[in-house]
Amino acid sequence: NAALQLRSQIDSTDKIRKQLDDMERRHLDELLSQQTKVDDMNEKLARAGSEVRRVLTKLDASNTELSKSADQINTLLNQKDRLEARLNEYEHETKHMAKEIE
Numbered sequence: 001n002a003a004l005q006l007r008s009q010i011d012s013t014d015k016i017r018k019q020l021d022d023m024e025r026r027h028l029d030e031l032l033s034q035q036t037k038v039d040d041m042n043e044k045l046a047r048a049g050s051e052v053r054r055v056l057t058k059l060d061a062s063n064t065e066l067s068k069s070a071d072q073i074n075t076l077l078n079q080k081d082r083l084e085a086r087l088n089e090y091e092h093e094t095k096h097m098a099k100e101i102e
Helices: 002-101
Strands: none
Touching: none
């Protein structure tokens, strides 16, 4: 009877141990699945970060080109203003000379 009771306790202990092992295995499988998802997300974030850096580099280059173009436009506008001022001076002188000739 005692041996039978001991055998029953051993069987119960083995059953509990097996259930714990199964729970641990499922838990580890779930953790592995979550880690895989995290790794995939990190990879996507790294690719997105690279793309953002690439776009920012292009934007920076475009901004530099726009700044150069703006500087060139300002230089041309300044030259235009100076030429118009000289033209106005010449027109004034021409009118003055024409009056003197009359």
